[in-house]
Ligand code: ATP
């Protein structure tokens with residue numbers, strides 16, 4: 001029996017990979033315009049990093065991590081997200097001493113042990129961005145503007161930006177208690193996970209997708225009513241700046257995010273087209289995170305975009321590969337001996353050239369040229385070799401020119417450049 005890949009981990013095949021490359025390049029171009037530099041961190045980190053940053057009582061740490069012991073009995077984890085590794089790297093390399101503001105982006109695979117379904121996989125990919133060192137709500141707004149800019153440029157229309165504020169260590173505990181008081185009498189009506197969450201992570205109950213939990217929390221107090229003055233002013237300013245530049249958003253006071261490190265502004269880019277997998281991108285501010293990991297007291301904010309969901313949203317909108325400039329149909333050894341160096345020299349000049357490598361018939365070579373959608377086809381057989389001239393067909397307008405075999409390279413270069 002042949003060996004198959006691992007459940008929930010996908011191959012990205014030619015035909016789809018062009019879309020991925022396009023989206024990745026778009027992110028590189030846009031993010032670098034806004035001043036972000038790429039950082040590449042390993043896919044494996046010490047388990048402790050994720051437990052300490054994401055939080056013990058979160059879905060990720062409780063049940064989704066790929067954790068294993070290496071041969072020296074160190075507990076390692078395949079990264080479930082990118083923020084914690086990037087912050088680990090920021091601290092380890094003392095990046096704040098090089099520049100008071102760091103704007104970083106990353107892209108690559110993440111791993112979570114989840115039940116695979118459309119838009120939810122065990123190896124998936126994120127493109128993420130982080131800004132460290134700025135408190136001002138201006139940067140929250142700019143991060144959201146950049147995220148919207150990216151979605152616009154990617155041609156994705158059916159998404160909307162939702163924002164919320166999760167408060168800070170000053171005001172969140174008060175809200176948390178209010179929520180516990182509200183939820184406790186309803187304990188019996190909640191799902192088993194949420195019954196546990198009342199004690200471990202009550203805010204997460206608001207995010208539960210089970211209908212009876214949604215119903216039970218419909219009238220829950222809003223976190224926005226419990227913000228302290230500082231958090232309230234910050235959130236108001238973020239909205240002011242979004243309005244200034246015409247970035248659309250709506251406020252969703254029930255959006256709590258699944259990671260413990262968020263403070264103040266949080267947000268999601270959501271869609272109605274992917275069923276329960278409604279978030280295509282998500283992020284927020286994480287002012288205490290760097291310090292809690294042993295780094296300097298620096299504020300941060302960032303987001304991650306799920307690439308698989310982004311690709312699904314683009315639907316059949318595929319990127320087409322560039323067509324070959326020329327296919328050389330060579331018949332016989334002598335013709336191939338002429339074609340091979342010709343092809344090589346044109347390839348090194350940047351033309352996209354292909355030929356037959358296995359001695360196929362003229363008919364089958366022409367079929368191949370057609371399939372590749374070659375712009376031009378050069379036919380070289382015994383007759384052409386004897387004659388010293390070969391026909392060059394233009395496949396788009398069905399015209400033909402004769403080129404001299406002795407001046408083939410220069411003539412072809414000229415004709416291909418002319419288009
Ligand atoms: P969800 O609520 O769908 O589980 P999440 O809150 O766990 O999402 P984040 O940790 O915020 O997601 O990750 C950011 C983005 O990464 C998500 O918005 C989504 O697009 C993508 N993502 C997260 N988990 C998966 C997964 N298992 N498969 C594919 N994409 C994912």
Ligand code: MG
Nearest residue numbers: 059060114258
């Ligand atoms: Mg999740």
